[in-house]
Amino acid sequence: MSNDWIVDYLQPRLTRNGPEHLSRQLYRQLRELIRLRRLAGGSALPASRALAQTLRLGRNTVLSAYDQLAAEGYLESRHGSGTYVCDAFGDAAPQPAHADTLPRQLSLRGQALANASRLPARKLGAFVPGQPELGLFPHKQWQQCLSRRQRSAPLAWLHYQHQGGLPELRAILSQYLHLTRSVRCQSEQVVIVPGAQSALTLLAQLLAEPGDTAWIEEPGYTGAQAAMLAAGLRCQAIRVDSQGLLPDPAADPPRLIYATPAHQYPTGAVMSLPRRLELLAQARRHDSWIVEDDYDGEFCYASAPLAALQSLDQDGRVIYVGTFSKVMFPGLKLAYLVLPAELVDPYRRCQARLQGEGSYLQQAAVADFIEQGHFARHIRHMRELYQRRQQLLRHALEQRLGSALPLHGGDAGMHLLAELPDGFDEWELQAAAAERQLWLRPLARHFLDTPYRNGLVLGYAGIADHAMRPAVQQLADLLETRLQ
Ligand SMILES: Cc1ncc(COP(=O)(O)O)c(C=O)c1O
Incomplete structure (x- = not known):
């Protein structure tokens, strides 16, 4: 054999x-x-x-x-x-x-x-990617939304749910996504899910056969890699450049393509319009599904964000994934999908069977939180704050290291990619930093194949203004000797 x-x-x-x-x-x-x-x-x-x-x-x-x-x-x-x-x-x-x-x-x-799958040594701290500013979340207003709904919660919310999420929240989200990301959908196409990660896992199971190939960005989101692995798919690593995913135009795409067009994770590249159109055309030719993961698209610092890939899709092959983890807080474990109409029913049924729908009480509180304007206000506030923190980080690093540490990907999001020279040992740096209680994320962690560039993924959103300079001093102390 x-x-x-x-x-x-x-x-x-x-x-x-x-x-x-x-x-x-x-x-x-x-x-x-x-x-x-x-x-x-x-x-x-x-x-x-x-x-x-x-x-x-x-x-x-x-x-x-x-x-x-x-x-x-x-x-x-x-x-x-x-x-x-x-x-x-x-x-x-x-x-x-x-x-x-x-x-x-x-x-x-x-x-x-x-x-x-690795459990991070520490979940909160300077430079931890994906960590929002939790201290400035409007906890009081959120508690009020929760308490009010708790008092009037119907008994049915204590039971199993299988509607694809609270209809009220689905309707609000379809309007919100239309206004902010140009997503085109009916509220019936919005399905509430217990976190984007569980949606990626279920989508991989639903849309491809075990043994099929899926295209994954390289470097890319380890959660997407894990979702494909869990579904028995083979990940084909597709390189990313400054315009996002860069597939060979002559290649036949597989049934499933995963991408983060608004802000590539972790390089921060924004997928250009020609790339978006080419990807859609390629997917159309080969009848592929595209999973568009818009995990932090709300934090866009350029003049106006590009509309979601989903809004350019003519024939219902893009599945839009959004999450409340970054704009509210990760512990909420609440996210949403916009599905092509034909997928709504199968997705809902499989979600109800395999994962469940999460708490309708929380979903109702989120609906109120959005309706009452707290959500938009918090996003506006955080957008300004994160932009300022990114500037602080840039300045502090430049003062200490000059041009020795080029930074990429600041048009959106909550992290920057710091470029390190070829041959740099990111793992040794990570270990040395951990001894000083500094938790660094090597770019190498995001590669499936041999890494073709070196770097650090530097989260900045959760670093209080006064803590930025000391954190950068610590990082620069470690880098200075290693970059000589
Ligand atoms: C690219 C990307 N997609 C999805 C997620 C996860 O979202 P959720 O917390 O809703 O599972 C993350 C979390 O960091 C992420 O970085």
Whole structure:
């Protein structure tokens, strides 16, 4: 039997530039395949040179993994013929020296997902991307909206819901999205979801077959990568430049394309109009779905934001995803989709079955919060604040580091991308920073394949004005010596 599947299996499971050496990862993955009998005794492994080439690894990396497995009795080389799983491998087979794998009851997909998912060391702090200014959220008004609705909540809201979200909120959102993002939809097309992440996960399951390919921005949002992995899809990393996603115009797109056109995550590029039109045309030619993730489009500092990609879509293939996580607070876990009409019913049914709809009490309070003007006021306030903080960050960095740290992507959003020179060790910097309680996000974390640029994703929205200078001093102290 051909062993090509081994390469397909290994490709998405190796984390480049992660803390664990690639030969160790390869060793662990192969060992697990053997232990779970997915690679039976006598199976041939790919030749080390071919495997190294296809996986874009050094040959020594592969040889070192094979050698370790051979030393532990899992593999044997047969002279002139290749490397094979030991026939003798059975229940009495030697146990590996280090039991450092995840629990065996996880599926292979579960292991890959768990390996690819990291829990951040700390969730709040200077430069943590995606952290809004929580202290200035109008908590009092929000509490009032909640309390008022709580007092009059119908009993039915205590039960399971399957309407696709509170109709009142769906109607308000369709007007809001039309006004602010030029989204074209009926309120019936708006579906309220328990967070954008759960929507990405369900969309990947609904719109593609296991084993299908999905296009993902590279570098890109790790949550989207995880959603595709959870659905059994293969991610094809598509490069991003200063105008956003840059697919080969001659390439046939897959069924599912994920993009962040308003503010590419994490490079901050805004997708240009020609790129948007080209992407739509390409998707139309191949009958693909495009998931447009508009996670922080409200914070646009240029004159006027470009209309959503969805507004240019002529034939209902763009699925618009928006979230309250950045404009209100992430703990709310509330987001929304604008679906092409034909997807509304299947999506609603699957959401009700697989995820549930979240709290209607909260949805009603959000509807009031918007109706009473608190929402728009808070966004206006935060837009000014974040723009100012971005300027503070830029100035402070420039004063300390001059032009040694180019910054990208400030037209919108809550973070900047700081460019680091080729060959810079972002992981070493992250570790050194963590020792000083500074939590940095290497750009390398956002690549599926070998990173083609170096950088840091610097969140600035949650850094109080008075804390900006000390935080930048700390960062600059770390960078100064490393940039020389
Ligand atoms: C690009 C992108 N999309 C989606 C989300 C997640 O949104 P939610 O909190 O609604 O799951 C994030 C969160 O940081 C994000 O960065």
